[in-house]
Amino acid sequence: METRDALLELRRDLGLSQEEFAQRLRVTRQAVSRWETGETVPSTDTLKEIAKTFQVPVDRLLGYPAGYCQSCGMALTRDGERGTEADGSRSEAYCTYCYQQGRFLQNVTMEEMAEHNLQFLAEWNRANGLDLDEAEARAGLLAFLPTLKRWREAGGTTE
Incomplete structure (x- = not known):
C-alpha cells in the first residue's frame, strides 16, 4: 500500500x-x-x-502492513508467532507471547510492558545493527507503545 x-x-x-x-x-x-x-x-x-x-x-x-504485535510491538513474520483467538483461529493483531485463546497473558501496564521489552535490548541492538542505550530505548518504547491497539483501547492502563 x-x-x-x-x-x-x-x-x-x-x-x-x-x-x-x-x-x-x-x-x-x-x-x-x-x-x-x-x-x-x-x-x-x-x-x-x-x-x-x-x-x-x-x-x-507509510503503507506498511500492521506486521507487529499490537500489544508488545514484536514483529510478526510467521504465523507461529501469532496468538490465538477464543475460537482457536490465529490472531491478526497479537503475538503468542501476549495473547492466547482470546485473552492477554500479562496483566500489565504499558510502562511494565516497556520494561519487559527492555530485557531484550541487547539482542535487538545486535539484530538491527544499532547501539541504543537504555534511556533512549525506554523513551522510544514509551512513545511507540501508545500507538498500538491494546494501549489505545485501554488508555495505557492495566488490562
Whole structure:
C-alpha cells in the first residue's frame, strides 16, 4: 500500500472529510487532496504529526502492513508467532507471547510492558545493527507503545 492509500484509508476510518482532516492538522484541504492523489507526499515532520494527532504508527502511514504485535510491538513474520483467538483461529493483531485463546497473558501496564521489552535490548541492538542505550530505548518504547491497539483501547492502563 502506498502512503496516499494509507492516508485515505485512515481518514475514511476516522469518518472525516478532507476538510475536517485538514483542520485537525492545521493544513489546507488541498494539501490533503494532493496527498491522497499521490501528487505530493507529506514531509517527515507532517507524517509524525499525523501519527501523533490520530494515534497511529508512522509505519501505517507509510503503507506498511500492521506486521507487529499490537500489544508488545514484536514483529510478526510467521504465523507461529501469532496468538490465538477464543475460537482457536490465529490472531491478526497479537503475538503468542501476549495473547492466547482470546485473552492477554500479562496483566500489565504499558510502562511494565516497556520494561519487559527492555530485557531484550541487547539482542535487538545486535539484530538491527544499532547501539541504543537504555534511556533512549525506554523513551522510544514509551512513545511507540501508545500507538498500538491494546494501549489505545485501554488508555495505557492495566488490562
